[in-house]
Amino acid sequence: MAFDFGIVILTLVIGALIAVLVWSLTKKSSESSTKGKSEKAAGGKKDGKKSSGAQSKPAKKKPAVAISKDSKSTFTHSWLLTSLKGHTGAITDMDFSANGKHLATCAEDRSLMLWKLNFGRLDSTVMELNMKDIRTVRAHVQYDSATLIRWSPDSKALLTVRALGNNIEIYKVLKKPEAGGLPSVQVSHAFEKTREADLLAIDVASTGRFIMTCTPKNELDVLDLKGNLLASVITNQMETYSAKISPDGRFVATSGFTPEVKVWEVVFSRSGEFEKLNRAFELSGHTSGIYSFDYSPDSGRMVTISKDGTWRLYNTNIDYRQGQLATLVVSGKWKSEGNEPARVALAPDGRVVAIGSNCSLYIYSTANAELLSHIPDIHAAPITRLRFDSTSRFILTTGDKYVRVFHNVPGFKIAVADLEVKLRKATGQALKERCQIQLKEAKALVELFNARN
Incomplete structure (x- = not known):
């Protein structure tokens, strides 16, 4: 049988081609596998994971905002009666009821709180109070928070200013039928928004005749109890910082960028009808803007604090219609800590003036302007509200989510003399x-x- 060399050669060629093709495919697969492993290892290194077979722990997700421990929650001082704790956001305002039994606060946590303190009945030998000794009531501001809060003169309602709505909202304070029971707080109604600029102040006259609001854009409004506008005036202070009604319910005053406090009389007829908002007098003498001011309970004294580094106490027990002017009683210097606005409060007994500068509290004598005490670093943020209770025994401050209540020890010492x-x-x-x-x-x-x- 003859051997066909052509078939043999063709077979060898086809076999060689098949071998080359198999080798090529095997090499490509090996390179792809090696590349995949390298990329996986590199990716693992980039993501901070171990490249070994052991399963690594997932990295902790960092919070969007760093949260630091509030060191001020453990603040102590020998004069501290208590720290009122309950809010979870910064307190924006506080106010005492006219009967002195309750303190009302509002905060950025969208809540209102009533604190049953009744300092007038607190034994003078009590040095400290625990939160378990203080009863509280909480209410929530729906879909908003409150920036300002004031009691009605009869202590039966709370007026607040909604942060987003920038309008007044009224809450009823309902007493419990049982003796000594805590009241409940319920939303009653709201007034329509009247100003585009944020309201910086709200107040209610002790006579129950009118409500006052003011904006930084110098818009001072007097409203009736239903929210209807009675009168409006532009304060012409470039920017208004503070506004209040006098305790006797007769005057409205404002302070701001200009170096004086302007005072208006809210005039009513004998039958109780509103007549006019009449310019009354000014408190002059400062050389720069006035951060804030306060009255004595009888409206016969007013205290101011200014950017010029001084505080001044005036005699306002005058008849401006007879041409009498407010006169200076005493003036003193205060220490500015930073660029934050300072707060001032006059003790109801008139013996001392308290000033909140940044996070510190200063207490001065009204007799000779002497600095009596300095308590530093009270809050984690600058003091925004400062008040005495009606007995002058306690000073209250807030600037964060706590209210500090201090014994007015300098006032006690002056009282002895x-x-x-x-x-x-x-x-x-x-x-x-x-x-x-x-x-x-x-x-x-x-x-x-x-x-x-």
């Missing part, structure tokens, strides 16, 4: 006995705090 002078001048037996009792109580308080220090 004043009562000693009053006792020496007393002529009647009843007056002497009353002075002796008050002096004994004041001395006991001072001795208690001297012992703590």
